[in-house]
Amino acid sequence: MAKADVTQAEGDLHLERLTKQFGDFVAVHDLSLVVPQGSFFALLGPSGCGKTTTLRMVAGLEDPTAGTIRIGDTEITHQKPYRRPVNTVFQNYALFPHMTIYDNVAFGLKRRGVKDVKQQVADALDLIQLSQVAQRKPAQLSGGQQQRVALARAIVNRPAVLLLDEPLGALDLKLRRQMQLELKRIQTEVGLTFIHVTHDQEEAMTMADSVAVMNNGIIEQLGPPTELYESPQTVFVANFLGQSNLFQATVKETDGEEIVLEDPDGMFRMPKKRVAAGVDTSTGRKVLVGVRPEKISIGPLAEAAAAPTDGNYVDGVIENASFLGVSTQYQVRTEGGEHIDVFAQNLDVHGLLAHGAEVRLTWRPHHGFVLAPDQDIHAGVEVGAGVSG
């Protein structure tokens, strides 16, 4: 390993088999991931899943129980926080209340004995468009302004990794959406590695290049937002990111590149490549099948039965219909007793289907996904729904 100066380390951030225990409680369990240099990376998970603990280990504020942390080739696992080229935007901002905004932002530069402090602070304040408040104290700023100062105070040091712990959590919805765009702009502008911790799945999806979904101290899945959404690998991810219809089925047979599945509502097909890694799909095995509500199209049964149906389908009765303007949300009870949610775009094809109407639901085989059966079908439901938006 290169014997480089720790404070100058740069490159991708590697977390290898990182574990943190508080007494008997395992807050982070055997976590490994790589954050490419210059990327906008989101760590997404419900409250208490170990996100902050992970960040604190990277910042050096918490000592890992096991595992290593590297930036490029330089190991920083047990380095003091003030030696690491890592800065944090804290959850509550943690601005120094007795210092002016200028002094807050200049703090890190002065500690490192950087030369043109004035110019760099001015540039940083420009970047967050708050040059005019340089001489004020933090208490004289609004929450959104404080948030931006916390960002400037960290960014001005040009760290190899910038950690943001729910930086927008305390802001109201409108300001949050605005700051999401702003953060993204700033990250693109400065090109630093951002690790953004959030429990808001929309926030993670709109901002990040890649997202790691965390639950109970482990990473459930890691990938670009679209991949996580379209091909969830676990029930938790399927439910936490957006919404999913999940039901049990049995593998009937394998037919070339497709598998045939059966459940009380009948048979359907699924491409093999839509099966999550490691799931056994040999004949007779039970699996979970998932379909996103917006991937299903809905139509009156009478009409649909007249024409040959293309793709997978089930028939059922509408139990509930809520008109939302851009779309209508249906709850359908199938003949086999499943409850399926459908989001239908209001293309004005059928008009509003009424409560009690008999309908046929169809979806393309490659829109579904297959997961391992031994999971709680509701994992991630409340936590995901509770915080989105």
Added chain:
Amino acid sequence: MAIAQAIGDTIEDQRTPPPDPKKRGRFTPYLLLLPGMLWLAIFFAVPLIFLFSTSLQTPVAGGEVGEFEQTFNFGNYVETLTDEYYYVPLFRSFIYSGIATVLALLIGYPLAYMIAFKSGRWRNLLLVMVIAPFFVSFLLRTIAWRQILADEGVVVGALRVIGLVGDTGGIYPSALAVITGLTYNFLPFMTLPIYASLERVDPRLIEAGRDLYAKPFTGFRKITWPLSMPGVVAGTLLTFIPAAGDYVNAELLGTGKNSMIGNRIQYEFFNVRDYPTMAVLSFVLMACILTIVLVYVRRVGSDDLV
């Protein structure tokens, strides 16, 4: 226009609250202040006026000891302040109390810091221990220091062994003993306000400092110390002011050469019964303390107090 004006008027009317509660509201603060103001008037302002008038009195010609008549003899001030017998103890009071304040800060700050940040579940016990001495009389505790600092005591014995005190030397009675007593007696008044300030320092700010390249001591100097300044100011005032006026420690732990202004005031009052001189000394002491405190608070206070 007229309509707009009329609407404006109506809105204006609605905004003005009904006059009755407002009137009552205007007097409520003064009403609440009344007991405090009365207390101040009876127990502070009036005695102060009496004291001041006493300081200007002259002995009755041919009268008994302690018999004075009201005059406006400002010469009392000049006479007293130019007398070495009075101004030396006055000066000494501020030296002693100044040193005691610095010592109490040097002991009290680390103590408060430890209790606030490092004591864990022992915190409450330690706080009780800081206050515990108050359960024993101030006089008894001060007298106990005679024993502690006695020639045959442990402290002097230990100092003799390491050669800091000569074989025949001692600590009690001396200036050192008086200052030790003052430091000891006012230490809780230093420690508790500092503790209260430190306890309110958000540990996340200290973490933020470390995250921003501050080594532990720099973090303390730039974050913890300035944020604890209100406690330091309160603690030093609560130590310095009563210590400057104290006479018990000098009486019990010093000799005549260690007399402070409090000893002179006490002596003039009870023994000589020279009330005007006693009053002059009291007034001068008060003025000096007030000046020192004002200068101190202005200097430290302008330095970014939160």
